[in-house]
Amino acid sequence: MSYCELTMTERSTLQVALAQQMSFRAIAKLLKRAPSTISSEVRRHARTRQHYQANKAQDNRHYRRLLCRPKRKLLPGKERFELITHMLKKYLSPEQIAGQLKTMDIPSLRDAYVCKETIYTAIYALPVGQLRHELIHCLRHGRSQRKPRTGGVDRRGQIPERVSIHLRPPEVHKRVIPGHWEGDLIKGKNNASAVGTLVELTSGYVMLVKMNGATATAAVEGCAALNRMPLSLRKTMTYDQGKEMARHAEITQNTGVGIYFCDPHSPWQRGANENINGLIRQYLPKGTDLSVYSQAELDEIALSLNMRPRKRFGFKCPIERLTKVMLATENKKAATH
Structure with missing residues (x-):
């Protein structure tokens, strides 16, 4: 329990009690304080018990507080x-x-x-x-109030049994073997609607999934879209720590995809997905009600993105790249057998 200084009312009671020759222990019991608190108070503000004055002790307290308070380094006008x-x-x-x-x-x-x-x-x-x-x-962000500093501690509810991105297989980072995905949600107007975004790392292949909200149940239903892909293209998925992934074990069971979670506030750990979300926003701008889009319309947008030439693939499109990578993987398997 933290210490609380004597109030003016308590100091007045102390002055009267001292005048009545009460002991420190009796006064402490009356004020529900420690005897050491009473003796320290008297010793600090008076030469003897008879010299203690409540108003002078209170003034001394204010004066000491002013002295110990550090001077502000930046004052208007200086x-x-x-x-x-x-x-x-x-x-x-x-x-x-x-x-x-x-x-x-x-x-x-x-x-x-x-x-x-x-x-x-x-x-x-x-x-x-x-x-x-x-x-x-x-200031860059121009907020009227400062955001609270969390000291690196994530204050959101924790996802049970989540597996850190740092335990992810090294092959994912190299982006050579197909079947590793990054996932996210983009939200619509007033966060009332959402679309799931999935991007395959070796090819940049995109899938857009209509979501019935941003709940864990909606995420389980939405991630079933991964079952459209062959089993060889369902290895891992990297996600942020959004609460919609609370049922990630169920998603793994349904799809066979191992799910890894980024560190809090580390969007660069899902760089491919963050980049593709920026491209998707050209089709689904912020502030749009995403619930009006059907799955067929989202598939058309995904096809448009998958036919878009990418510089990192020598200006080949994700569909071409995915086909080429899958073919190379199959040939390598056939050669080993």
Whole structure:
């Protein structure tokens, strides 16, 4: 249990009790405090028991709090604050500003350096008004409030028995053997509708799946689309930690696909899928109600993407690439037998 300082009411009660010659232990019992708290309070604020005054003790407490409080490094109107404001208005990030302040040699600003967190704190501590609005607008994301810092801890509900991406077979990263997929959901207007996206890593082949929401049940039903592919093309799938994958063991049982989960807030671990989602948004823009699209229409969009030439494949399309990779794999198997 954390310590709580004596209140003004408790100090007044203490003063009266001391005047009545009550012992520290009796006063502590009356105030429901530790005897050491009472003796420390009296020793700190008075020469003797008879000299203790509640109002003076309270004033001393306020004075000590002011002394121990560190002075703010960035105050409006000061030269350092004006310099940082000028740099913010040139759309430098707080991190870039902090880095430049380290290298500056300005006689009047010998101690100009402040870290990026100090800059962020100073901006968001400004009173509501034109200056605060203007400086927040200069930040890259321009949020009116800071997002809470989680310290790397994922606060979402945990997916039971999930397997980390770091345990994924090394062959997946090499993108040589077909059958390894990355998956995701793209959501429609007000997050009320969703479409499942799947991309095969060796070929960039895309599948779009109509979803009945973003629930675990919808994910089980949607991932059944993988059964359209031959068994040799159903090895693994890498997904983020969205709660819709809570029933991943059931998906594995239904499709034979082993599912691996990325680290929290690490979209680059599914780079192929993130890239293809950007292309899909050309057909299904943000803010669109995705529930109006039938599976046939989504298949047409997927076909269009699968016929799109890709630079990394020498401008061959994913369908050509998938066919070529599958053929090479079959020939290799035949040769070994």
